[in-house]
Amino acid sequence: MDRLQAMQVFTRVVDSNSFTRAADSLGLPRATVTTAVQSLENLLHVRLLNRTTRRISLTPDGAAYYERCARILADIEETEASFREVSRGPKGRLRIDVPAPVGRLFLIPRLCEFHTRYPDIELVIGMGDRPVDLVRESVDCVIRVGELQDSTLVARRIGTMETVTCAAPDYLERHGAPGTLDDLQDHRAVHYFSSRTGRVIDLDFVVDDKVVEVKVPGKVSVNDADAYVACGLQGFGVIQPPRFMVHAHLQSGALREVLPQWQPSPMPISVVYLQNRHLSPKVRAFVDWAAELFSRCPILGRCDGHSTECSFVGTQDGHTLQALMDQPEMAVQP
Known part of the structure; x- marks a missing residue:
């Protein structure tokens, strides 16, 4: 078994948390899967997995190696996908992370639009306020609010978040x-x-x-x-x-x-991705769609914060709202 295939076997064992399930999903004998993982450990001179009769778990070295393997295999898949069946459009799993309010109130209500346009992309959406490490967590792109500090990332400005006192x-x-x-x-x-x-x-x-x-x-x-x-x-x-x-x-x-004469400082909204992701069709598709989506809602564009062009519908407690995107587009500053 070559090293690339051994890496695929190892990641499948980790993902399925079982040698047997990994073997079944790959169509390989269980002994072959076990031998592949043992061969990797011998090659690397480290223990990748802790094994008991009931469960397996990653060692610290195994966790670090798994992250690298997952990224390498994803890169290979994306490279092949970019040259294969181009006429069918972008496809594959796309992991994104967005601030919870942006995702819940703005992005999620428009997912059907994205799925209709790109039916072969499987979206995996994380939502939270903590910053994510795109490399360590194998995330393809994120939407971030505020000034960006990491110069190793590529950022595209898609809007501006106005706050209110x-x-x-x-x-x-x-x-x-x-x-x-x-x-x-x-x-x-x-x-x-x-x-x-x-x-x-x-x-x-x-x-x-x-x-x-x-x-x-x-x-x-x-x-x-x-x-x-x-x-x-x-x-x-x-x-x-x-x-x-x-x-x-x-x-x-x-x-x-209150204090409307002194507005809070606005915060830029950007979609951010790794430098080596700029050629991925699925990442490009999401980035372009997100930019288009934000440009259609003036309340998330550069405006005075009191625009009536973008109306909202909410429940009685106001926690659910949906932007109506039939208004003329408003330019978003780059």
């Missing part, structure tokens, strides 16, 4: 509406902290074309966007969520905008 009416009745940024020292804020660093992200405002951060006292801290909005709705303090997340709440009066 707001609070619940009962909170404002108890504390009054702030009239200046200095007034915020007498108020409370719901704190959002980074899942990666644990640092609280302060409120910020654009004043005379400069971003000013304001520390506001608070009694509740969360690291989830939905929980952040929920705490604001319950009157725990001032919040600065993405405008698209609270659009329905602002329309219904469940939240009220």
Whole structure:
């Protein structure tokens, strides 16, 4: 058995968590699968798997080798796919990761459109607020909000996320509406902290074309966007969520905008992928579709944050909304 085939056998054993199931799925004798893994261990001079009568598990070396094997095999599959049956369009498994609010409220409601256009692409969607390592976690591309730091990645700007400063009416009745940024020292804020660093992200405002951060006292801290909005709705303090997340709440009066004369700084939205992914047809298909999707919704484009061109429909609690994309396209800054 050659080394590439042995790598395929090893990854199948790990994925199926069983030598027997791996052998069945590959159409090989179990003894052949066992021998292939043992040969790899002898070649590498490390133990890849811990084996007991009931279960198998990766050793630290095995976990590192599995990640490399998965990436190598994926690269080979993508290279072959890019030259094979081109007329049928992009195909294969595509792993993406997006911020949970963007995925739940914006991307997921439009998946049928993507599937209709690219029926041979299988999407695997991760949603969360933590940053993912595209190489270690075998993710093909991600949608990220904010300035990008990793220069080894390729990024395409597809929109801008506008945020809004707001609070619940009962909170404002108890504390009054702030009239200046200095007034915020007498108020409370719901704190959002980074899942990666644990640092609280302060409120910020654009004043005379400069971003000013304001520390506001608070009694509740969360690291989830939905929980952040929920705490604001319950009157725990001032919040600065993405405008698209609270659009329905602002329309219904469940939240009220404060300090509109000082808008929070907008954040760029980018679709990001590895440099060696730029030739993959399935990655290119998703990147182009995401850019088109975002360009059709002005509330996620560069606008004044009060555009009525992109309307929303929500449940009574406002947690489910769907953008109606029949409006004229709005240019998104590159």
